[in-house]
Structure formats: structure tokens, C-alpha cells
Amino acid sequence: MNGFLPISKQDMTDRGWYYCDFLIVTGDAYVDHPSFGTAIISRVLEDAGYKVAILSQPDFRDEHDFLEMGRPRYAVLINGGNIDSMVAHYTSAKKRRSDDAYTPGGVGGKRPDRAVTVYSMLARRAFPETPVYLGGIEASLRRFAHYDYWADRVMPSILESTGADGVMFGMSEHSVVELANNLKHGKKGADACKGVRGTAYMVHDTDDLEYDAVECPSYEDVCASKPDYARSVKIQYDEQDAVRGKAILQRHGKRILVQNPPAKPLTTEEMDHVYALPYMRNYHPSYEALGGVPAIQEVQFSIIHNRGCFGACNFCALAFHQGRYIQVRSHESVIEEAKKITQMPGFKGYIHDVGGPTANFRFPACKKQEKYGCCKDKRCLFPTTCQNIEADHTDYLELLRELRHIEGVKKVFVRSGLRYDYMMAEKNDAFFRELVEHHISGQLKVAPEHMSDNALYYMGKPSFKVYEQFRERYARINEKLGRKQYLVPYLMSSHPGATLDDAIMLAQYLNRVGYMPEQVQDFYPTPGTLSTAMYYTEIDPRTMKPVFVAKTPEDKAMQRALLQWRRPDKRPIVIAALKKAHREDLIGFGKECLIRPGRGNDQRMPGSKQHSVSRHGVSNGGRPQNNDRRHSAPNNDKHSAPNGKRPTSRPAQSKPNQGKKSGWAKPKKKK
Structure with missing residues (x-):
């Protein structure tokens, strides 16, 4: 038996388990490293005395994979992975990506679009009576009504669209243990979230709120009015503070979304404890034959x-x-x-x-x-x-x-x-x-x-x-x-x-x-x-x-x-842009000009010596370029991952220009 948490019924049997307390479902491969949110939350629950099994990248066509390890005693916990599944699948131009660094072998398509939503529906189908709670970056950033770039419309809270019992937003070490303890002591569904900082849930009335609250424009209002949408986002940002932040209410039809104040920050001692848990610091060995998980290379x-x-x-x-x-x-x-x-x-x-x-x-x-x-x-x-x-x-x-x-x-x-x-x-x-x-x-x-x-x-x-x-x-x-x-x-x-x-x-x-x-x-x-x-x-x-x-x-x-502007393939667009801005003065042969008025592939820079172009369309000393730098979110969000690192693999090391000397990049000598 290895030191990884169970990912199959056989793994549970090897540990002498006939059930698990929590089943964590994730859109990533299982990597037991503290740069991965699933690893941290699973180890924190294990440290609190709970039995945790991992279901990574299940078949999303039916619920068969959900049933393999049996019904969890307390809840199914779902996240889409270290980065939003839509960001993982699509570029900013909405073009489909061919790879996925968080999948064995880097293969794309092993998680569905809107993974949290799909997994939630499958979990409900597999275990109708078992609570479902959401976490991770995909659910956290969708806890309120939000504009969805891919659908190009405002969508309701992910709790409304999935029917889940609650969502843990932000960094959830405190929240998940408190929620687990509430479930252990008999609380069910949304009731288990009440009073728990760093969680959100849906109710029909707000008679028993435990925190002072402010209300932001409703889902219906933000759909109908862009100024209301802007005001709603401002309120949500204003209260995103663990010291002074209040609870936030947002109506969705006959139900009300309640977001409790953010969880208290971890103390240094608590952070030390979390990062000292027994991580294997690698991907599960079952992925080795598939080529491993590329995302580990950046953080190992x-x-x-x-x-x-x-x-x-x-x-x-x-x-x-x-x-x-x-x-x-x-x-x-x-x-x-x-x-x-x-x-x-x-x-x-x-x-x-x-x-x-x-x-x-x-x-x-x-x-x-x-x-x-x-x-x-x-x-x-x-x-x-x-x-x-x-x-x-x-x-x-x-x-x-x-x-x-x-x-x-x-x-x-x-x-x-x-x-x-x-x-x-x-x-x-x-x-x-x-x-x-x-x-x-x-x-x-x-x-x-x-x-x-x-x-x-x-x-x-x-x-x-x-x-x-x-x-x-x-x-x-x-x-x-x-x-x-x-x-x-x-x-x-x-x-x-x-x-x-x-x-x-x-x-x-x-x-x-x-x-x-x-x-x-x-x-x-x-x-x-x-x-x-x-x-x-x-x-x-x-x-x-x-x-x-x-x-x-x-x-x-x-x-x-x-x-x-120097790239040959950008030439027609650059010329069109300069003409649209009435900046034809930048098309010419002068030192300040961006582009010369040549034809075809003649891409000599203004004022430069003969500048050759290879048959690949890359200027001398250059190389084909990858122009899609994925953010946290961000992390460099820069779309930030739940672990705090930049959510996607960084771009290849970019070399400074090898042609004209760069005043940006190279240190200048004193005169």
C-alpha cells in the first residue's frame, strides 16, 4: 500500500476501509502536492480524523465511476481542478486548447466543460440523499450571479445552477473542517453551512442569519441592468475582508443566496501545520505509464x-x-x-x-x-x-x-x-x-x-x-x-x-x-x-x-x-490599425515608423539593415512564438489557483531579441 489516499475500491480494501467519510471529486489528475488544492483539502480532512477518497477525472458521461467506491458517509466535495475548466479548455479567443497540463500525458478533453456543474449533477444522480458541497477556483468565483464570457450572458450563482448544498470559497482549510464537524454532528444540507465563515448557501428566508448582512442587486436585476451588475460586483469586493466584511445576500427568484464573511486567515502556526502534512509530493503512480502529469514539473x-x-x-x-x-x-x-x-x-x-x-x-x-x-x-x-x-x-x-x-x-x-x-x-x-x-x-x-x-x-x-x-x-x-x-x-x-x-x-x-x-x-x-x-x-x-x-x-x-508589429503575419492588421487611428505617419521609412510600406513578406524594419525572413516567417535570430500566456488569474490571474500559485504552466523562457539591442531588456552602460 502506498502513501497516497485511495482512488479506487481496491485502495480502500487495502486500507481495511469499507466506506469513506468524504469523496472528493476533482477535474484534475490526483497529485498529492501542496500546490494542488485537492491535496491540501484531503490531507486537512485526514488530519482531522476523516476517511477521504479521491475520484479524479471521472467519466462524465454517466455516474458509474461515482458509484465505484460506494456512498460517502457525510458528503461529496467537488472541485473543477486547479484552474477553471473553461480556462483549461479555451483560449481568450474561445479557441479549443489541445492539451491539459493537469491530465496524465497532457491529454485534453478528460474533464467536461463547466466541470463543477457536470460533476454535481452526476453526484446527485449517484447519491440522491448525500449532501454535495463545492469548492476550488471554478466554484469560488461563481458563487454570485456572474457574467460568463463563454456563454456571453449573466448566469446565476453556481449553487442555483447545480443544486449543490453549499460552496466553500477562498482558501478552505478552516471552512472544510468546521463543515465536516457540523455534518458529523447531524446537520444536513445548507444548515451545515450556517455560521461557517468562507461558505455560501441558499435559503428561502433570512430569519436566522448569524452575521450582519448587506444585500446586493438580485440575479434578475443584474441580468436586466448593467449598472446594477456593476454595483453588485462593487459590493461583493467591498465585503471581501475577513476582519470587517459582512455577510452578503443576493436574491435568485424565491430563494436567497447567503454568503457568510470570508474565513479567518491562517496563522503562521496553522500554515506551517498545513504544509507539514504527509504529502507524497508527486502524482499518483498509476499515471506513470500514461506519461505522468505535466503540471508537476513547475512545482515539484x-x-x-x-x-x-x-x-x-x-x-x-x-x-x-x-x-x-x-x-x-x-x-x-x-x-x-x-x-x-x-x-x-x-x-x-x-x-x-x-x-x-x-x-x-x-x-x-x-x-x-x-x-x-x-x-x-x-x-x-x-x-x-x-x-x-x-x-x-x-x-x-x-x-x-x-x-x-x-x-x-x-x-x-x-x-x-x-x-x-x-x-x-x-x-x-x-x-x-x-x-x-x-x-x-x-x-x-x-x-x-x-x-x-x-x-x-x-x-x-x-x-x-x-x-x-x-x-x-x-x-x-x-x-x-x-x-x-x-x-x-x-x-x-x-x-x-x-x-x-x-x-x-x-x-x-x-x-x-x-x-x-x-x-x-x-x-x-x-x-x-x-x-x-x-x-x-x-x-x-x-x-x-x-x-x-x-x-x-x-x-x-x-x-x-x-x-x-514586427511579425510578418501581423503586417496587414498593423497597417489597418494605424489607418483606423489615422496614424499613417507611422507607416514609412523613418526611425519612428512602426512599419514600412513594402509589399508581401518584405519585413525590413525602418532604418535597419537588410532583414531576412526565413521560410517559416520568423525573422533572423527568431523562432516560432507562442503568444498565449494563460493567467491566474492569473495568477498571475492571473487567474489564481486555490493553492496560491499561478494557476497554469508558465510560458517558455523567452529570450531577449537577438537583432536590435534592446533598451528594455539589456542594462545600459553609463556614459
Whole structure:
């Protein structure tokens, strides 16, 4: 018998079980690693004394797989996987993906569209009398009435559409144990959720609420009125705080959705305990013959040290899922995990990441948050850094130093979600210097997302001047250390509020510094973000003022093409975009021109020497490019996964341009 939890009747028999307390159904393959939400919740329940079985990627054509391990004693718990099943299946252009990193062998199609909904119906069919509760990112972000990008309409709460008894939103270690204990003591259905923080449920009246509540516009109202939809989202965001947040009510016909306040953040001691549970740190061995589970490659030798993000970008679901309050593990806990990693097969001395939603957050933004919660109508880093913020990397730097000195560790990398604006808020350069010297390998990836302050305003990001200051400081430190390392920016096109003129402004900047990105992310309207509310309503929920939104395929293609204006296949779109914006002055032979008025495949850049194009349509020194950077959500939501890591595999390492020298990427020499 191996150390994994049972995934079959035979596994249960080998353990001497004739029943399980909870059956966890997931759209992912079973990977027993703390970067996977299913692994954490199952181990937390096991630690609380419950028998847990895992049903991963069941056949969704009928309920046969649900019946194999028998009816669970208390409940079926369902999640769609580490990322939303619709994001897993479709690009931002709604094109079907061919692969799935969370499936054995990377094969696509092993989970259904809207996996939580399908699995819930099958669970009800298999076990009519057994409670069903939902969790994970897919259910969490659909707990209220929400705009669905794929159906292009407002849909009701996932509780209404699935008929489930309740949903656990956010990080659910506290919620799931309290819910389990209520079920154990005889509570049933929605009653088991009453009073449990971090849960939502449906009722016919609100006579016995245990928390003060506010009401947001009903499902019927948000379907009929876009301003009501925007107001609804604003209320939901305002109350997403474990300290000051109230319960929220939303009517759906004759029933009322009740969302209790968010669960209390885990203390450092609780975080340490969760990450010390007996994870096998790998996928189930039954997947080996199928090629393994590709998603493990990104996290197998990585460490999560924190949760939450007070950056709260508008396009990221983290604020609505994990919250803005920072939770951290102790140094001892992280070091203990690192020592385990050094003993794992295949470890070659490199810890790939020591991060989380935002790698360099080790404390709440300010001391006020501990007592009063996060400010309702203010952001910590937007539009400028709050005067109360305590930007201090001392603790994180000390943790990295300790990890570097563990026997068997050659290098410790920091790769996920550095907030450069937070780094710039600290006057001390000690962390910046050691990051450049010890914790990156040739290039550092950060996410300015755009350079137009108009676009950045709607994204909830600071002015581009902050990035420019960061870039200059990065260049100076590299020069002082004698390093030639690059800065690789993530950029986003077609975000609500970003106009064609903004895209042209960014293209001009990229041309000026001699850099063309290999990856550009089209804005992806996933449920549960302020940006998605802007996309649907064309209203900014923060101000209730109108917002321009690039919605048509033509408008979105133009903004994206402008960010990659050198690519031969983008030439007709770039020319059309410049003409539409009446910027024909950028079509020509001058240094400031984006594109020359040549024909066919003649793609010499203005003012450049002869520039050849290969038969593959890739300029000299280039290579075919993958332009679909999947977000948490996000995580880099940037669509955030339940574990706090970026929800999908990162893009391939992008090399700086090999043609024209890049003022963006390369450190400059002093004159």
C-alpha cells in the first residue's frame, strides 16, 4: 500500500476501509502536492480524523465511476481542478486548447466543460440523499450571479445552477473542517453551512442569519441592468475582508443566496501545520505509464511561502478568492520543506521558486490591517504606494539566505510574481542587489502589463514611471555586479479602458527601446474580477463611469498585433490599425515608423539593415512564438489557483531579441 489516499475500491480494501467519510471529486489528475488544492483539502480532512477518497477525472458521461467506491458517509466535495475548466479548455479567443497540463500525458478533453456543474449533477444522480458541497477556483468565483464570457450572458450563482448544498470559497482549510464537524454532528444540507465563515448557501428566508448582512442587486436585476451588475460586483469586493466584511445576500427568484464573511486567515502556526502534512509530493503512480502529469514539473521543486496579495490588480481574481491579507509560513517550515526537496529523486540542486501569489510579500501591508482589515475604498499600491505601507524585504531576504546555505542546494530562484512597485517603495537596495546576484538566471520577469497610464488606471496598476525607475535601477545593479541579465516584461492587450491609441503608444515605446515581446496576453474575462465587470457592463464599478471596451475580434486583433508589429503575419492588421487611428505617419521609412510600406513578406524594419525572413516567417535570430500566456488569474490571474500559485504552466523562457539591442531588456552602460 502506498502513501497516497485511495482512488479506487481496491485502495480502500487495502486500507481495511469499507466506506469513506468524504469523496472528493476533482477535474484534475490526483497529485498529492501542496500546490494542488485537492491535496491540501484531503490531507486537512485526514488530519482531522476523516476517511477521504479521491475520484479524479471521472467519466462524465454517466455516474458509474461515482458509484465505484460506494456512498460517502457525510458528503461529496467537488472541485473543477486547479484552474477553471473553461480556462483549461479555451483560449481568450474561445479557441479549443489541445492539451491539459493537469491530465496524465497532457491529454485534453478528460474533464467536461463547466466541470463543477457536470460533476454535481452526476453526484446527485449517484447519491440522491448525500449532501454535495463545492469548492476550488471554478466554484469560488461563481458563487454570485456572474457574467460568463463563454456563454456571453449573466448566469446565476453556481449553487442555483447545480443544486449543490453549499460552496466553500477562498482558501478552505478552516471552512472544510468546521463543515465536516457540523455534518458529523447531524446537520444536513445548507444548515451545515450556517455560521461557517468562507461558505455560501441558499435559503428561502433570512430569519436566522448569524452575521450582519448587506444585500446586493438580485440575479434578475443584474441580468436586466448593467449598472446594477456593476454595483453588485462593487459590493461583493467591498465585503471581501475577513476582519470587517459582512455577510452578503443576493436574491435568485424565491430563494436567497447567503454568503457568510470570508474565513479567518491562517496563522503562521496553522500554515506551517498545513504544509507539514504527509504529502507524497508527486502524482499518483498509476499515471506513470500514461506519461505522468505535466503540471508537476513547475512545482515539484518549488516552495510556497505565502498567501494573499494586497496588490489587488483589477484583472486578477486573487483579491476575490484568497483576499488581500498576507499569510506566511515560518522560516523553519520553509527550510524543512526545502530539505525534503533535496532528498527527492531528480533534484539537481535547484529550487525553482520560493514564491506565492506575490513572491516578495511577507507581512500585511500595514499594521492597521491586523485590527481593522484592508481599506474598503483604497488600494495599497494604486494609484501610488500608500503612505502607511511598510515596504520591507528584510525577512524575505533572510529566508532566501538561509535556503541558499542548505546542503545540496546550488541555487534558489525567485520566479513567481515579484511586485516591482513594492520593491521600489523600499529605499534599501539590499534585497534588490541579492535578487540580481543570487536568485535569477539571466533574466527577470515582471508584469508592467502596459505603458499607457490610461490603460494602467483601469487595470489598477501604478504609473508606468514606476516601472521605468525599476528598470533603470535593475540596469545599474547589473552593471555594478558585472552581469548581463535581462528584464522580460509581461504585457496585456485589449484590457477594458485600453484604446487603440494606447496600443499604438505602447508599440511606439517598444519600437523606441528595440524590444518586441514573444508573449502577449489578450485580456481574458474570467468570472470574479472587476475587469470582467468592466468588460461586460462597459462601466467602471469603482466610479460608475463609462469605459471603452475592445470587444470585437477586429479591435482585439489590432491591439494585439500592434504589440508584435514586427511579425510578418501581423503586417496587414498593423497597417489597418494605424489607418483606423489615422496614424499613417507611422507607416514609412523613418526611425519612428512602426512599419514600412513594402509589399508581401518584405519585413525590413525602418532604418535597419537588410532583414531576412526565413521560410517559416520568423525573422533572423527568431523562432516560432507562442503568444498565449494563460493567467491566474492569473495568477498571475492571473487567474489564481486555490493553492496560491499561478494557476497554469508558465510560458517558455523567452529570450531577449537577438537583432536590435534592446533598451528594455539589456542594462545600459553609463556614459
